[in-house]
Amino acid sequence: MRTTPAQDTMDSPASVSSQSGAGRAARLRIALIAALWPLLAAPASAQDGGADLGRPFATRHAVFEPIGFGDLPGWNQDTLHEGADGMRQSCAALRRKQGWSTACAEFEAVDAGSDTALRGFFQRHFHAYRILSPARRADGLLTGYFEPLLEGRRDRDDVFRYPVYGLPADLLLFDASARAGGTRQWLRVQGNRLLPASAGGASAREYTLALDDITPGIRDKRLRVRIDGDHVRPYWSRQDIELRALDAPVLAWVSAPDRLYSMQVQGSGKIRLEDGSLIRVSYAEQNGHPFLPNITRGSDARMVLRAIKTRGLSAGGSSDVRSDPAISASVNDEVSRLIALFQGKGGSTPPPSPASRPAPTPSSPPKAAAATGISGNDAEVAAIIAALMGGGSASVPAPNPAPEPAPASATPPTAAATSTPPSPAGQAFAGSGGVPAALTNIPDPSYVFFRSSGDGPQGPVGALGVPLTAGRSLAVDPRSTPLGSPVFISTTDPAGNGPMRRLMFAQDTGGAIRGSVRGDLFWGFGDTAGRLALATNEVAQMWLLLPKTQVVTAAQGTGGPALRSLRSRASLPDCVIADPDLCVED
Structure with a gap:
């Protein structure tokens, strides 16, 4: 053919x-x-290393499930370069910690202006874990905080008469574990620590521990105490502090006790002096008392919970209080004034104590409301005020409420960090001069002491010991979210611009920031940041990023059922990463 x-x-x-x-x-x-x-053909999670995902693990407070970066909602759209400084600050604190040296060394060579380069960096060096509650719920709560501005003076006068205290000389830290040694012990003072000592040893003395009604800090497991003769007692409450001449430096005197209290709630702030100069103060310590108000639940209490948006205010000891639909802006504008009702707007004559105030009738707003000039949504604001002042079914708690965690915006400072802070001129401001502070009638027994940290373009120093980055730093519960770690969040933009999905960095803590899926977003300094902070009260989901070489001390398993089979959460560790500086294990 x-x-x-x-x-x-x-x-x-x-x-x-x-x-x-x-x-x-x-x-x-x-x-x-x-x-x-x-x-x-594989899903995105497998493309970024499905076989290289970390193992699931659990602590007493949270469950962690590994997830591929491709499954993080919004991961590929986040403008990571805006958070590069947050990673830089975390590395400054953690580069010598186990598991961080390699990642931090490579980060120095990464193009921090390239989102693509940064995405590749995190995917090479970190595992991502979905954070779940012990009941395996993914939804949690995101709130916000900011750095306020106060007017102040170097010297006390009739108007500027409320002290911004530095660290008291008699406030000591005592390891809670030492209570196991009995109610009568030999102890010695070393710096700001009260330590166990040998009987009859040099500088040692035998004391009786009267510490039954005090709880340790959740992060450092230490008690805030004072020595009273041969007894060790809880440190003074706010009410006690205001009734005595405290042995502590005064960093400045301010005129508005409600703004001072707000700064204590926020954990830092700036004070403008009479010559126009600014000083920045940051958290130094706390007196160890529970953080209030602790509003009992009831018909009015629900409204109070919705209105109080400032950081850290909690209700009934709950760590999972959710916001109802946002109430009107005019009520939010009055939140700072509500605090003033506890002390009469900083007026010359303090109002009677909450217990002695007559309950206002529903038909007429309380007189205090008119005194503070509250306007807009009068009925709702009046109900809130009535609840805060003891009217209705929501009331200010009786003295000595059930203990709650102490607020903390920064790590307990070292002895060097807690020395008397200098003023801008290099001299400590005038002390109280043996005169008690002006009374505020604020019922919250907790009290925050500050240190001068110097003003500058960077944010205030947070619990990690590094400056916070506005919009990218997060206050967390350090037991379930290790300080310094990158954290990816998915929530709603409080400014009303749709979803907010971004990488953040766990660099601060807070007294009411407790729980597994719980964050407090730092918005920066000033009024705009304050408005965003007040508006931030959103349902959120969170993912923890841990270095692949990080040794997790939590209980690990090969899958969900293995973790669910654990018989008792009491047997689980307290911290994801046990660390003597960042999270002390029980």
């Missing part, structure tokens, strides 16, 4: 050689496609 020209060509020696090469290339392509097909 006669062949066609094409057949003739294919059958020629040259054609056979060409056919052989083409066949090899085709077979190679097929083999390559076959090898890559599982990856090409």
Whole structure:
């Protein structure tokens, strides 16, 4: 049979050689496609290292499930370069910690202005874990805080008469575990620590521990105490502090006790002095008392919970208080004034104590409301005020409420960090001069002491010991979210711009920031930041990023059922990463 020209060509020696090469290339392509097909067809989570995902684990406070970066909602859209400084600050604090040295060393060489380069960096060096509550709920709560501005003076006068206290000389830290040694112990003072000592040893003395009604800090497991003769007692409450001449430096005197209280709630702030200069103060310590108000639940209490948006205010000891639909802006504008009702707007004559105030009738707003000039949504604001002042079914708690965690915006400072802070001129401001502070009638027994941290373009120093980055730093519960760690969040933008999905950094803590899926977003300094902070009260989901070389001390398993089979959460560790500086294990 006669062949066609094409057949003739294919059958020629040259054609056979060409056919052989083409066949090899085709077979190679097929083999390559076959090898890559599982990856090409796999979901995004497998593409970024499905086999390299971390193992699930759990602590007493949270459950952690590994997830691929491709499954993080919004991960590929986040403008990571805006948070590069947050990673830089975390590395400054953690580069010498186990598991962080390699990642931090490479970060220095990464193009911090490239979102693509930063995404590749995090995917190479970190595992991502979905944070769940012990009941395996993914939804949690995101609130906000900011750095306020106060007017102040170097010296006390009739108007500026409320002290911004530095660290008291008689406030000591005592490890809670030492209580196991009995109610009568030999102890010695070393710096700001009260330590166990040998009987009859140098500088040692025998004391009786009267510490039944005090709880330790959740992070450092230490009690805030004072020495009273041969007794060790809880440190003074706010009410006690205001009734005595405290042995502590005064960093400035301010005129508005409600703003001072707000700054204590926020954990830091700036004070503008009479010459126009600014000083920045940051959290130094807390007196160890529970953080209030602690409003009892009832018909009015629900409204109070919705209205109080300032950081840290909690209700009934609950760590999972959710916001109802946002109430009107005019009520939010009055939140700072509500605090003033506890002390009469900083007026010259303090109002009677909450217990002695007559309950206002529903038909007429309380007189205090008119005194503070509250306007807009009068009925709702009046109900809130009535609840805060003791009217209705919501009331200010009786003295000595059930203990709650102490608020903390920063790590307990070292002895060097807690020395008397200098003023901008290099001298400590005038002390109280043996005169008690002006009374405020604020019922919250907790009290925050500050240190001068110097003003500058960077944010205030948070619990990690590094400056906070506005919009990218997060206050967390350090037991379930290790300080310094990157944290990806998915929530609603409080400014009303749709979803907010971004990488943040756990660099601060707070007294009411407790629980597994719980964050407090730092918005920065000033009025705009304050409005955003007040507006932030959103349902959120969170994912923890841990270095792949990080040794997790929590209980690990091969899957969800393995973790669910754990018989008792009491047997689980308290911290994800046990660390003597960042999270002390029980």
